[in-house]
Amino acid sequence: MNDVRFFEIVDQPIIIEDLIHKVASREVGAITTFIGTVREFTGGKKTLFLEYQAYPTMAEKMLREIGVEIKKKWPDARVAITHRIGKLDIMDIAVVIAVSSPHRKTAYEANEYAIERIKEIVPIWKKEHWQDGTEWVGNQLETIRYPAGKPIAKGESE
Amino acid sequence: MNDVRFFEIVDQPIIIEDLIHKVASREVGAITTFIGTVREFTGGKKTLFLEYQAYPTMAEKMLREIGVEIKKKWPDARVAITHRIGKLDIMDIAVVIAVSSPHRKTAYEANEYAIERIKEIVPIWKKEHWQDGTEWVGNQLETIRYPAGKPIAKGESE
Amino acid sequence: MIQILFFAGIQEELGIDRLEVEPEGIYTVKELKGFLQHTYHSSTLQQSMTAINENFVTEQEKIKEGDIVAFIPPVSGG
Amino acid sequence: MIQILFFAGIQEELGIDRLEVEPEGIYTVKELKGFLQHTYHSSTLQQSMTAINENFVTEQEKIKEGDIVAFIPPVSGG
Numbered sequence: 001m002n003d004v005r006f007f008e009i010v011d012q013p014i015i016i017e018d019l020i021h022k023v024a025s026r027e028v029g030a031i032t033t034f035i036g037t038v039r040e041f042t043g044g045k046k047t048l049f050l051e052y053q054a055y056p057t058m059a060e061k062m063l064r065e066i067g068v069e070i071k072k073k074w075p076d077a078r079v080a081i082t083h084r085i086g087k088l089d090i091m092d093i094a095v096v097i098a099v100s101s102p103h104r105k106t107a108y109e110a111n112e113y114a115i116e117r118i119k120e121i122v123p124i125w126k127k128e129h130w131q132d133g134t135e136w137v138g139n140q141l142e143t144i145r146y147p148a149g150k151p152i153a154k155g156e157s158e
Numbered sequence: 159m160n161d162v163r164f165f166e167i168v169d170q171p172i173i174i175e176d177l178i179h180k181v182a183s184r185e186v187g188a189i190t191t192f193i194g195t196v197r198e199f200t201g202g203k204k205t206l207f208l209e210y211q212a213y214p215t216m217a218e219k220m221l222r223e224i225g226v227e228i229k230k231k232w233p234d235a236r237v238a239i240t241h242r243i244g245k246l247d248i249m250d251i252a253v254v255i256a257v258s259s260p261h262r263k264t265a266y267e268a269n270e271y272a273i274e275r276i277k278e279i280v281p282i283w284k285k286e287h288w289q290d291g292t293e294w295v296g297n298q299l300e301t302i303r304y305p306a307g308k309p310i311a312k313g314e315s316e
Numbered sequence: 317m318i319q320i321l322f323f324a325g326i327q328e329e330l331g332i333d334r335l336e337v338e339p340e341g342i343y344t345v346k347e348l349k350g351f352l353q354h355t356y357h358s359s360t361l362q363q364s365m366t367a368i369n370e371n372f373v374t375e376q377e378k379i380k381e382g383d384i385v386a387f388i389p390p391v392s393g394g
Numbered sequence: 395m396i397q398i399l400f401f402a403g404i405q406e407e408l409g410i411d412r413l414e415v416e417p418e419g420i421y422t423v424k425e426l427k428g429f430l431q432h433t434y435h436s437s438t439l440q441q442s443m444t445a446i447n448e449n450f451v452t453e454q455e456k457i458k459e460g461d462i463v464a465f466i467p468p469v470s471g472g
């Protein structure tokens with residue numbers, strides 16, 4: 001168990017089964033996965049490919065932190081997250097989140113919580129390569145910068 | 159596309175990737191899966207193995223009906239469901255639900271809806287083989303029989 | 317003839333998985349259930365839903381020659 | 395020396411991904427941002443969060459010799 005890396009940034013294709021195996025066990029009855037894939041059209045604009053960049057060590061640290069948050073909220077959940085960086089084509093998998101629990105409600109809720117938090121606090125950025133130009137995409141939540149879910153800065157109270 | 163069977167009852171191990179491929183496309187950005195596995199302990203009782211039985215033709219028909227319900231509620235979702243029957247050991251996969259959508263919220267919601275409906279209207283039964291006996295498990299929702307989510311009988315209004 | 321299918325607990329209780337009966341004098345699901353209970357003294361049949369030709373129906377539903385009637389105990393898939 | 399890391403849009407705007415500076419006269423994140431903006435006229439730096447040694451910090455956070463300061467524009471993983 002000790003060499004299993006539950007939270008990873010990789011630059012190779014993600015194998016979904018690997019994440020499922022990380023969270024599977026005799027105690028669980030439900031495993032959910034979230035698979036984020038590269039979509040061709042966003043708001044009518046055609047994407048040719050994407051480029052993901054990360055601050056890798058901090059990104060893995062923040063993924064582990066999301067794992068800690070989940071453990072606190074759902075003690076019987078087990079989580080694994082892998083995010084890919086580099087050039088990704090349409091339909092490529094950018095992120096996989098696997099959550100297991102004895103209970104299905106937890107498996108769904110904790111999984112959705114994980115993707116929301118990734119989009120808030122994990123230093124990974126996406127550059128869209130459109131047909132007619134490129135753009136570093138800002139906060140995908142399309143809210144004002146860091147709303148309720150903003151990263152908790154050291155020394156700030158939540 | 160025409161030979162793809164989106165709703166299946168099988169008596170062999172389920173390949174998760176197969177279901178993901180059924181719902182993947184260039185238009186989607188989110189795919190969720192639910193994987194129901196055989197758990198060893200339920201309420202402190204030890205399960206040795208399970209036996210699933212189905213009314214196969216009707217079960218596939220009801221799975222398709224769940225697909226229709228989802229299409230109505232979430233028009234941009236695509237769903238595939240495979241349920242296994244026969245003898246299943248601890249950690250074996252009993253059911254896989256894959257849902258894709260351009261939007262992640264839909265992918266989570268429609269997936270959870272599917273498993274709830276399976277437990278209400280799909281004629282599949284589970285026999286627990288405990289250490290100390292066997293038991294055909296009733297309604298797993300542990301509610302009074304067929305509450306709000308009861309099967310809509312012909313001639314009844316919802 | 318009508319064909320009757322039993323599953324799970326009912327199948328085990330009755331010791332059979334199917335049965336063919338002449339529908340003489342049996343016009344509704346309720347009457348069929350009554351007939352079967354009288355004949356087999358089943359304790360689980362009464363709690364089950366009924367499907368005719370793979371559609372859930374109420375106890376008032378009429379049964380026709382050639383129908384396939386299935387008794388569906390509370391399901392537990394997933 | 396302090397090490398400074400730039401990512402995504404900021405990295406592209408400035409044309410560099412890292413920088414080492416002597417922290418003389420720079421005691422807080424706010425002061426470092428001011429210094430960099432004065433030097434590089436960045437339009438995106440102001441909107442970014444800051445991390446010191448991989449922890450998010452506020453603009454009031456003190457910077458020490460040896461720190462790794464990263465500017466984190468709004469993230470878009472997932």
